[in-house]
Amino acid sequence: MATVTGNSAAAVQKAGEILRSGGLVSFPTETVYGLGADATNGRAVARIFEAKKRPSFNPLIVHVPDEKAARQIAIFDERASILAATLWPGPLTLILPKAQNSGISDLVTAGLDTVAVRMPDHDLARAILKEAGVPIAAPSANPSGRVSPTAPGHVSDGLGAAVDLIVAGGRTSVGIESTILDLSGPRPRLLRPGAVLAADIESLIGPIDHGGSDAGDEGRPTAPGQLPSHYAPHAPVRLNAQSARPGEILITFGPDLRKGDGVINLSEKGDLLEAAANLFAALIAADRPGMSGIAVTEIPDQGIGLAINDRLRRAAAPRS
Known part of the structure; x- marks a missing residue:
């Protein structure tokens, strides 16, 4: 080690x-x-x-x-x-x-x-x-x-x-x-969302393009984090779940009353910043031997939630 x-x-x-x-x-x-x-x-x-x-x-x-x-x-x-x-x-x-x-x-x-x-x-x-x-x-x-x-x-x-x-x-x-953010061309392009929000950037330098988060021609990325399958645990990830299926660990968000060893809450307060900070640790903790998968409830697609959902979509993408 x-x-x-x-x-x-x-x-x-x-x-x-x-x-x-x-x-x-x-x-x-x-x-x-x-x-x-x-x-x-x-x-x-x-x-x-x-x-x-x-x-x-x-x-x-x-x-x-x-x-x-x-x-x-x-x-x-x-x-x-x-x-x-x-x-x-x-x-x-x-x-x-x-x-x-x-x-x-x-x-x-x-x-x-x-x-x-x-x-x-x-x-x-x-x-x-x-x-x-x-x-x-x-x-x-x-x-x-x-x-x-x-x-x-x-x-x-x-x-x-x-x-x-x-x-x-x-x-x-x-x-x-x-x-x-890609500034190599005449118009800025957002290649990966994160904690610095697009609105923060646009308030400083004007409009930016939002369509560059995936790999370009021939699947060749111009920046990290653009490959379709990324940030993935070993177990398959199922998004926008209402509940866990048999053998799944459930990751929830907000004042969810479900408790127990098979449930991980990213933020009981519904705080997206706290959820972002806990996301990867939660995926690692949920990736347990013998479990059939990881179910994730809906995360608000706003603010840093855009970045959280970007990581979750890639974690859930088909593996190559």
């Missing part, structure tokens, strides 16, 4: 050393736990794909500690500058033209001339990024296509010894991956 260390200055220093030397480090962000490697080191990045069994055509997000580091690898226009100044650090990833001499491995960008970049809103994550001194490619720290990890135990259970170090920072606060 991977070495697990707590949140300390020594842990940050050790994480930086491992990342600079080409190793893999899992660390918490406000969204989910990431699996980090030096984005300029092709061999290190290849270890991410090997550990996750991730398709090499699926690009990665590069994490940076500050905007200065982001501008060294990506070209910012006025829209990007406004969003970074207002919404960073935070759960927003920007797809931008890759800067000349960025040094970013082609494995990170899947050969595209764009790069996905974000600055996490998590003190421990940014401390590790600053200590590493290099841009860090960091997808979620789980086997490809499976449920994303929101606690250090999820990482060790899913990836085990494939990770050199897990920096434990407790449960993540947001619980679902970042919003992804």
Whole structure:
């Protein structure tokens, strides 16, 4: 199993050393736990794909500690500058033209001339990024296509010894991956909904397109999280369920009176932010041996509920 260390200055220093030397480090962000490697080191990045069994055509997000580091690898226009100044650090990833001499491995960008970049809103994550001194490619720290990890135990259970170090920072606060916005063209495109809402973005830079959340030509994604089947537990997921069928675990939302070992409530208060934070942990807890499936009751399709339902639709999609 991977070495697990707590949140300390020594842990940050050790994480930086491992990342600079080409190793893999899992660390918490406000969204989910990431699996980090030096984005300029092709061999290190290849270890991410090997550990996750991730398709090499699926690009990665590069994490940076500050905007200065982001501008060294990506070209910012006025829209990007406004969003970074207002919404960073935070759960927003920007797809931008890759800067000349960025040094970013082609494995990170899947050969595209764009790069996905974000600055996490998590003190421990940014401390590790600053200590590493290099841009860090960091997808979620789980086997490809499976449920994303929101606690250090999820990482060790899913990836085990494939990770050199897990920096434990407790449960993540947001619980679902970042919003992804493509700014590489003349009109912004929302590629993945998340905690930063479309309305927040449009209030700053004007209208955005909402039709880019699935992989494009020939099923080739331009950003993470666009494959039809993703975020999936081993058990099949059934959406908009009224009740559990025999052998199913039921995931509910709101003031649902059903209780017991076979029922998990994302938020008894009906709080969508709380539901988002609990979503992946609930899917992992419901994915029990011997159960026939996971039933999920209806989740309001508004605000961050749009992102929750995006993850659930992909979790329930037919497996390839």
